[in-house]
Amino acid sequence: xxxNKFLYYIILSFIIVINITPNLKATEKKCFYCKKYKxxxxxxxxxxxxxxxxxxxxxxxxxxxDKALKNRHILIKRAEKxxxxxxxxxxxxxxxxxxxxxxxxxxxxxxxxxxxxxxxAKVESLESLKKARDAIRQSLKISPNASTSExxxxxxxxxxMMTKIYNQNKKKKKKNEEEIIKRVKILSDLKKQIIITxxxxxxxxxxxxxxxxxx
Amino acid sequence: xxxxxxxxxxxxxxxxxxxSQADNYVENISGISELADKSVKAAVSQINxxxxxxxxxxxxxxxxxxVSENDIENxxxxxxxxxxxxxxxxxxxxxxxxxxxxxxxxxxxxxxxxIAINSVPTINQLxxxxxxxxxxxxxxxxxxxxxxxxxxEKVLDVQKMAGQINVVNKAGLDTSNMMNNLDKNGxxxxxxxxNLSEVGVVNVEKITGKKDFQIESFNTETFSSMDVVEIGMNxxxxxxxxxxxxxxxxTKALETLSKGPNEIMNLDASLITSEAIAETLGLxxxxxxxxxxxxxxxxxxxxxVGKNLSIENISEISDEITTQSSLSDLSEIIQSTxxxxxxxxxxxxxxxxxxxxxxxxxxxxxxxxxxxxxKSVNKGLKNDNETLxxxxxxxxxxxxxxxxxxxxxxxxxxxxxxxxxxxxxEGLTSGGLISDSDIxxxxxxxxxxxxxxxxxxxxETLGKMTNxxxxxxxxxGIDKIVDNTGLTPGLVATIGSAGLNGLDIxxxxxxxxxxxxxxxxxxxxxxxxxxxxxxxxxxxxxxxxSVNHGTLGLVxxxxxxxxxxxxxxKNEDNALVxxxxxxxxxxxxxxxxxxxxxxxxxxxxxxxxxxxxxIAETMLGVDLVKxxxxxxxxxxxxxxxxxxxxxDLGEVEKNIAEMALSQSLASGQLISxxxxxxxxxxxxxxxxxxxxxxxxETLGAAASNMESGMALDPNAPTNQPGYNAIDPETGAAPKP
Numbered sequence: 001x002x003x004n005k006f007l008y009y010i011i012l013s014f015i016i017v018i019n020i021t022p023n024l025k026a027t028e029k030k031c032f033y034c035k036k037y038k039x040x041x042x043x044x045x046x047x048x049x050x051x052x053x054x055x056x057x058x059x060x061x062x063x064x065x066d067k068a069l070k071n072r073h074i075l076i077k078r079a080e081k082x083x084x085x086x087x088x089x090x091x092x093x094x095x096x097x098x099x100x101x102x103x104x105x106x107x108x109x110x111x112x113x114x115x116x117x118x119x120x121a122k123v124e125s126l127e128s129l130k131k132a133r134d135a136i137r138q139s140l141k142i143s144p145n146a147s148t149s150e151x152x153x154x155x156x157x158x159x160x161m162m163t164k165i166y167n168q169n170k171k172k173k174k175k176n177e178e179e180i181i182k183r184v185k186i187l188s189d190l191k192k193q194i195i196i197t198x199x200x201x202x203x204x205x206x207x208x209x210x211x212x213x214x215x
Numbered sequence: 216x217x218x219x220x221x222x223x224x225x226x227x228x229x230x231x232x233x234x235s236q237a238d239n240y241v242e243n244i245s246g247i248s249e250l251a252d253k254s255v256k257a258a259v260s261q262i263n264x265x266x267x268x269x270x271x272x273x274x275x276x277x278x279x280x281x282v283s284e285n286d287i288e289n290x291x292x293x294x295x296x297x298x299x300x301x302x303x304x305x306x307x308x309x310x311x312x313x314x315x316x317x318x319x320x321x322x323x324x325x326x327x328x329x330i331a332i333n334s335v336p337t338i339n340q341l342x343x344x345x346x347x348x349x350x351x352x353x354x355x356x357x358x359x360x361x362x363x364x365x366x367x368e369k370v371l372d373v374q375k376m377a378g379q380i381n382v383v384n385k386a387g388l389d390t391s392n393m394m395n396n397l398d399k400n401g402x403x404x405x406x407x408x409x410n411l412s413e414v415g416v417v418n419v420e421k422i423t424g425k426k427d428f429q430i431e432s433f434n435t436e437t438f439s440s441m442d443v444v445e446i447g448m449n450x451x452x453x454x455x456x457x458x459x460x461x462x463x464x465x466t467k468a469l470e471t472l473s474k475g476p477n478e479i480m481n482l483d484a485s486l487i488t489s490e491a492i493a494e495t496l497g498l499x500x501x502x503x504x505x506x507x508x509x510x511x512x513x514x515x516x517x518x519x520v521g522k523n524l525s526i527e528n529i530s531e532i533s534d535e536i537t538t539q540s541s542l543s544d545l546s547e548i549i550q551s552t553x554x555x556x557x558x559x560x561x562x563x564x565x566x567x568x569x570x571x572x573x574x575x576x577x578x579x580x581x582x583x584x585x586x587x588x589x590k591s592v593n594k595g596l597k598n599d600n601e602t603l604x605x606x607x608x609x610x611x612x613x614x615x616x617x618x619x620x621x622x623x624x625x626x627x628x629x630x631x632x633x634x635x636x637x638x639x640x641e642g643l644t645s646g647g648l649i650s651d652s653d654i655x656x657x658x659x660x661x662x663x664x665x666x667x668x669x670x671x672x673x674x675e676t677l678g679k680m681t682n683x684x685x686x687x688x689x690x691x692g693i694d695k696i697v698d699n700t701g702l703t704p705g706l707v708a709t710i711g712s713a714g715l716n717g718l719d720i721x722x723x724x725x726x727x728x729x730x731x732x733x734x735x736x737x738x739x740x741x742x743x744x745x746x747x748x749x750x751x752x753x754x755x756x757x758x759x760x761s762v763n764h765g766t767l768g769l770v771x772x773x774x775x776x777x778x779x780x781x782x783x784x785k786n787e788d789n790a791l792v793x794x795x796x797x798x799x800x801x802x803x804x805x806x807x808x809x810x811x812x813x814x815x816x817x818x819x820x821x822x823x824x825x826x827x828x829x830i831a832e833t834m835l836g837v838d839l840v841k842x843x844x845x846x847x848x849x850x851x852x853x854x855x856x857x858x859x860x861x862x863d864l865g866e867v868e869k870n871i872a873e874m875a876l877s878q879s880l881a882s883g884q885l886i887s888x889x890x891x892x893x894x895x896x897x898x899x900x901x902x903x904x905x906x907x908x909x910x911x912e913t914l915g916a917a918a919s920n921m922e923s924g925m926a927l928d929p930n931a932p933t934n935q936p937g938y939n940a941i942d943p944e945t946g947a948a949p950k951p
Contacts, residue, residue, distance in 0.1 A: 032824070032851045032853050032854060033824070033851075035824070036821075036824050047821050049819045049820075049851075050537065050538070050819075051849070060351065060353065060354060061351055087587060091587055091588045092588050093588075094583075094584030094585075094587055094588050095580075095581055095584040095585060095588065098577060098580040098581065098584060101580060101583070101584055102576070102580060130849075134848070134849045135583065135586070135587075136583060136587075138579065138582075138583065139576075139579045139580045139582070139583040140361055140364070140576070140579065141361075141364040141365070141458070141459050141579070143458060143509045143510070144848060144849030145508075145509045145510075145511065145849065146509055146540075146541070147538070147539075147540045147541075149540050149542075150357070150360075150540045150541060150542050153353055153354060153356070153357035153542055154357045154360060154361050156354065156357070157350060157353075157354035157355075157357040157358045157361070158357070158358065158361050158576065160349075160350070160354070161344075161350075161358065161565060162573070162576065164344065164349075165565070165573060179280070179281055179283070179284070179288055180287050180288055180291065180335060182279075182280060183280065183288060183291035183292065183295065184291065184331075184332055184335055186273070186276045186277070186280075186295060187291065187294065187295065187298075187328040187331055187332050188328070188332065189272075189276070190269070190273060190295075190298060190324065190328055191324075191325050191328045191329070193265075193268075193269045193272065193603050194269065194321050194324055194325050195325075195717050196265070196603055196604075196605050196717075197261075197262060197265040197266060197269060197321060197603070198318065198321055198628075198714070198717075199605065199606075199714065199715065199716075199717045200261050200262075200265055200605065200606045201258045201261050201262045201265075201318075201624060202258070202620050202621065202624050202711070202714040202715055203261075203606040203608055203620070203715060204257040204258050204260070204261035204606065205254045205255065205257055205258040205261075205619070205620035205623045205624060206254075206608070206612060206616045206617055206619070206620030206621075206711070206715065207257070207606070207608065207609065207612070207616065207620075208253050208254045208256075208257035208258075208620075209250060209253070209254040209615070209616040209619035209620050209623075210609070210612050210613050210615070210616025211253075211616075212249065212250045212253050212254070212691075213250065213613065213615050213616060213619075213691060214613070
């Protein structure tokens with residue numbers, strides 16, 4: 001009987017260890033600066049990488065209305081709502097409305113920048129958002145080290161241009177003729193076959209080399 | 216007299232034999248060893264068989280076409296016709312043993328097909344626009360910068376195509392006739408260059424010496440090796456373009472400008488005075504310096520570069536450069552070069568199909584949107600024509616086999632040269648030693664440190680990479696096969712890995728030798744080699760993502776030691792890391808406390824934050840190339856070390872191909888996702904490495920990061936009651 005009890009406790013401990021380990025791993029913070037600073041107020045400006053320092057921006061014309069430009073609180077709300085809709089609620093339609101995604105990325109930059117002006121912003125949250133910001137910047141090949149204002153202007157101006165293209169072309173819906181499509185397909189297939197030919201050549205040389213070495 | 220005649224005949228015979236052998240790549244390789252002979256002949260036979268099938272498939276498809284009825288169909292037909300001729304030339308070249316010409320003919324067909332396909336109008340194009348009326352000056356500056364970044368890929372493609380033309384033309388294909396036929400229909404290299412010239416991306420007059428493009432006055436070899444200044448890129452586009460290219464491209468541009476200030480092109484005619492040129496030159500060099508700063512170069516190093524090149528405004532540069540927007544400089548450049556010129560360029564860039572700006576933006580935006588919405592579009596390689604099948608690689612293929620296969624095809628694959636835009640070493644440019652069919656065991660095309668290049672280190676590296684003893688390597692002739700490429704064993708492994716996966720070998724190599732042709736990068740590397748570099752310079756090389764196979768070879772054994780120790784990394788063999796590009800021999804971070812605090816500070820990190828870390832306790836290997844790429848992409852040191860950690864050194868060393876591939880993909884901004892997707896189902900390697908790259912992984916995580924970032928904020932609008940959706944058609948925001 002004591003033996004059974006011993007086994008019971010061994011198995012129980014084993015189960016507990018198995019259940020706890022992943023939880024410990026899951027709670028381990030996937031951030032760097034957050035381990036030293038919980039809130040932004042704890043993090044001296046002079047010790048922050050430049051990406052975490054608030055920047056005063058002169059916004060592109062028409063990005064915000066006068067009301068928002070006069071009241072920072074309204075401006076922040078506007079930016080957050082745009083971001084929340086485009087990148088969270090309507091993220092399933094990002095590919096369909098790429099022009100809006102590019103334009104609204106400017107609001108994402110504003111939202112991130114404004115968070116850097118909040119003393120009680122959590123550093124963990126900021127680090128997480130910065131990763132997303134850097135990823136979104138890749139759509140226009142904007143450096144992670146570029147200033148916020150540079151990124152805002154690039155997203156805004158390109159989004160404006162792409163919106164013009166979208167609006168101009170959505171009425172056309174013109175499709176290329178069948179004979180053109182046939183020819184494009186021939187050339188596309190040819191390209192694919194050439195890639196296979198080159199890859200096959202290297203594979204053939206590799207296989208033969210491998211065989212000769214092993215012989 | 217008779218003796219003299221016999222002597223002359225003998226000399227002629229030897230010269231003829233030598234020259235015919237030198238041109239016959241297949242014979243030259245076969246002469247190395249039995250291994251080389253069998254391997255190269257297997258490749259030749261495979262290309263022959265596959266080309267035959269491709270020709271038959273193409274002929275069958277062409278027969279089914281109706282007669283063309285408009286200009287677009289005509290242009291496509293001419294492209295198909297020229298592709299057919301080039302395919303026949305592939306077979307001719309193989310018959311004469313000219314494997315580089317055969318492979319470059321295949322590459323040229325791809326380039327011709329690309330131009331033709333991109334010439335077909337899409338609906339993503341703007342018909343007309345008046346930029347000055349609808350966009351502010353700041354927005355025009357932003358658009359100029361984005362346009363510069365988006366057209367880089369196009370210029371790289373055209374330089375690559377010029378290199379291909381150079382090889383096949385020398386081998387006997389009438390490329391002038393081919394390009395004239397294509398250009399008459401708007402789908403040749405001349406048409407693309409003319410369009411790029413109108414936008415200010417290149418300058419046809421500067422490249423060819425004639426106002427209008429003529430194939431006869433176009434030197435493909437020279438053009439393919441030019442840097443951004445030499446091709447005549449407008450200063451307003453240069454800022455965006457250099458941002459997209461490696462650091463060495465920017466330093467090379469400064470070197471060219473310091474030697475010839477009048478190289479600046481595309482100024483408004485009314486503004487061409489000596490004062491205007493001086494002003495534009497000052498603004499342009501300042502703008503390039505800002506680009507270098509964005510890439511991670513410190514003010515101190517930028518100032519040193521300015522002093523070395525005697526560029527006054529850069530040598531006196533201040534810390535302010537790090538906080539200024541690069542668009543403000545661009546705005547001034549636009550004013551000095553003429554607003555009219557710039558607006559015309561941008562209008563054209565967004566309205567001309569062949570420039571490909573909107574296509575590039577759309578492709579990038581698709582990648583981001585798919586990753587954010589976690590929807591992936593299946594774009595894998597679907598070969599509708601089943602007569603050409605992909606060979607299956609055996610699962611247990613050896614690293615030695617991969618290295619030999621890659622080395623056999625290295626010269627044919629790279630004979631067109633690496634594009635001058637990325638500032639490669641001279642031997643790897645178009646017409647350089649890389650396109651030489653002759654074998655030369657003493658060539659050192661990537662400028663590896665002399666001590667290593669002349670020692671036994673190459674053989675020893677091969678031994679460590681393949682787990683084969685050095686004397687067996689010599690018996691099989693593996694050392695000669697690899698030496699013949701003139702590349703480091705690490706670079707050969709990268710070629711193998713990229714080639715077997717259907718990736719663009721040229722891009723993979725370009726990325727790994729970028730900057731080696733720049734005197735500035737050479738000087739920085741030399742100072743790291745001889746230990747005179749200060750901690751800032753070491754940090755700069757890492758932070759700017761400049762650590763690659765090329766620089767690791769350039770800094771040599773001592774340089775790798777100095778570079779690694781600064782990061783607290785102790786390598787088992789520094790020569791091995793230098794020549795393998797860190798694929799093998801990378802050491803562990805013994806303790807993060809060993810990291811040089813000055814360097815950590817230079818990377819923008821408080822050293823006191825990294826006194827204890829899980830990485831230090833687990834004794835993992837660190838891949839310097841991946842680490843440098845990660846830091847330059849905005850990661851902090853700990854994350855960069857984690858992302859470049861080699862979790863099981865033993866396993867990694869058993870599969871150098873996987874290691875080389877993951878390294879290429881992690882640092883590979885030059886490798887497009889399109890290329891990666893193509894390779895998905897033709898790989899014998901780990902699929903997860905092929906179907907995902909560093910960029911896609913970052914983006915995949917971004918969606919959840921964004922949601923968690925928002926969720927952590929109780930004030931996030933999605934967490935507010937009464938949240939209203941925005942109309943996706945108009946993008947109108949809900950009223951506050």
